[in-house]
Amino acid sequence: MALSKIDVANMLTGLVPNDNTIRRPNAQPIIINSDMAVAQRGTSFTGVSSGSNFPVDRFEFYPTNLGAYTIIQEALTSGEAYNNGFRTALRIDTTTADASPAATDYAILRTKFEGQDLQLFKKGTANAEKFTLAFWVKSNKTTTGQVNLFDIDNNRLVSGTYTISSANTWEKKVINFPADTTGAFDNNNALSLVVEFFLDGGSNFTGGTAPTAWEAQTNADRNANNFAIGSSTDNDFAMTGVQLEVGEYTSSTLPPFQHESFGDNLARCQRYCQVYKTESAYGMMSPASVNSASAANGIFTFPTYLRAIPSLSTSGSFGLYSGDGGDAVSGIVIDANSDDASRVVCTISGSGFTDNSAAFLRAENDSDAKMTFDAEL
Amino acid sequence: MIKTIEKYYSPEGLFAYKVTLQDGTIWSVPHSEANRHYQEILEWVADGNTIQEAD
Numbered sequence: 001m002a003l004s005k006i007d008v009a010n011m012l013t014g015l016v017p018n019d020n021t022i023r024r025p026n027a028q029p030i031i032i033n034s035d036m037a038v039a040q041r042g043t044s045f046t047g048v049s050s051g052s053n054f055p056v057d058r059f060e061f062y063p064t065n066l067g068a069y070t071i072i073q074e075a076l077t078s079g080e081a082y083n084n085g086f087r088t089a090l091r092i093d094t095t096t097a098d099a100s101p102a103a104t105d106y107a108i109l110r111t112k113f114e115g116q117d118l119q120l121f122k123k124g125t126a127n128a129e130k131f132t133l134a135f136w137v138k139s140n141k142t143t144t145g146q147v148n149l150f151d152i153d154n155n156r157l158v159s160g161t162y163t164i165s166s167a168n169t170w171e172k173k174v175i176n177f178p179a180d181t182t183g184a185f186d187n188n189n190a191l192s193l194v195v196e197f198f199l200d201g202g203s204n205f206t207g208g209t210a211p212t213a214w215e216a217q218t219n220a221d222r223n224a225n226n227f228a229i230g231s232s233t234d235n236d237f238a239m240t241g242v243q244l245e246v247g248e249y250t251s252s253t254l255p256p257f258q259h260e261s262f263g264d265n266l267a268r269c270q271r272y273c274q275v276y277k278t279e280s281a282y283g284m285m286s287p288a289s290v291n292s293a294s295a296a297n298g299i300f301t302f303p304t305y306l307r308a309i310p311s312l313s314t315s316g317s318f319g320l321y322s323g324d325g326g327d328a329v330s331g332i333v334i335d336a337n338s339d340d341a342s343r344v345v346c347t348i349s350g351s352g353f354t355d356n357s358a359a360f361l362r363a364e365n366d367s368d369a370k371m372t373f374d375a376e377l
Numbered sequence: 378m379i380k381t382i383e384k385y386y387s388p389e390g391l392f393a394y395k396v397t398l399q400d401g402t403i404w405s406v407p408h409s410e411a412n413r414h415y416q417e418i419l420e421w422v423a424d425g426n427t428i429q430e431a432d
Contacts, residue, residue: 050378051398064378189411308411311396311404333385334393334405374404376413 020247020255025120029258030244031111031195032268033058036088039073040266040275041372046070046095052376055090057269059239060376063107066200067230068096074238081136081170081240085259089136089240092199092229099231106201106223107230111242112377114307115153115185115192120246123151124184131177133160133195134243134254138170140236145227146210147175150194150217154183157217159210161225172241174251180214189307191377195244198223199237200230270304272377277370278363285371288320288348288359296320296353297335298346298361306341306375310334316369320350322359327351329361332371341375379421383429394418394428 038057045053048069053061055071063069074091076082081089092109121129131149144163151157160175185192198205201223208220215221229235243257260268276285288296312334319326327350335345348361363369378399385393385405396404396414406414422428 050400309407309409311406311412311414313402313404332405333395334407374414375411 043073066105067098091238101202103202109197128179146225310373317364317366319364
């Protein structure tokens, strides 16, 4: 058989690494939880109108005085994103509209990075690399949105735009960003870069031009292409498969998405947040050491080192139990005297306990009780 | 959006802050520069707000 008769093209499958995959400098996805599979805090939140909110781990939705939203981890069962191996997405639905936001109002979806995880981009050197951002997106709005790379260390910004071509249809977008020979990322565990999907904003963030070259950050340029998610309760925005690569790629040369096991993904998320929740009404939370008649220290040793000493938020009812019996817990406070981010001590308030006795902290007839340790950027 | 902040003390001294957000969520925040909530406390104070002493 002549060589020309052999169907070489169809012998190759996606399982064969292409040249770009082999040259990829990162062993794991640069963006953590990029398939939206991990949602430790919960999978649905309603009436979201302010502050820091996580529909899934590592992806923060931050609205400020600009409408109200339901944010969820959505299970996918069909569509092109599903057909490409994605089973979950984050989704934002506008439930209270604000079509005329005040100048300082905004609604942003973003994910953040430590500088020590970005050194492979060689930013601020003569060998600085380009960035390629790819993602699956779906919305009812056929419009153009803006995504920014915001260098926090050097207060620099570059932008890309994407257009939703067909309503309510999963579309894959690939955006190139130039290299930046100015301003290196700090090599530490602090915030260095924000990938920022600017979904709506007042006049302080519009009126400029989306910068296609790195520039000194200007607020007016951050939302020059206003997606305006808050303009109508008809609006929604869904995303999954977010991929940040070193170098410049097109939709045909982009290295394949790096699917991780759920366990690997969860462990990486736990560097930034760990949620302890019970599986039963009286589920165990931690061992404790009584240090007075009315207080004990609960000891949490984390499965993954946190990025920093965490904050703590609790919800639900807890009880403290020792050889003296049990009592409802009236307060739990993080103790910052821990010497690193591998464990923390929580001060627990109860009553009727014997000093220096062993105890344990558990849920108190509350199967929804949980403790959230937060070391997000 | 921070509503109020209160200091926590132990016999050894100040060790954390009770931060109440506008939506009612309460965070116990360590006195740690690397913690994002502590950074928000610093910004909140720089905006002219005052941390309350513990009851």
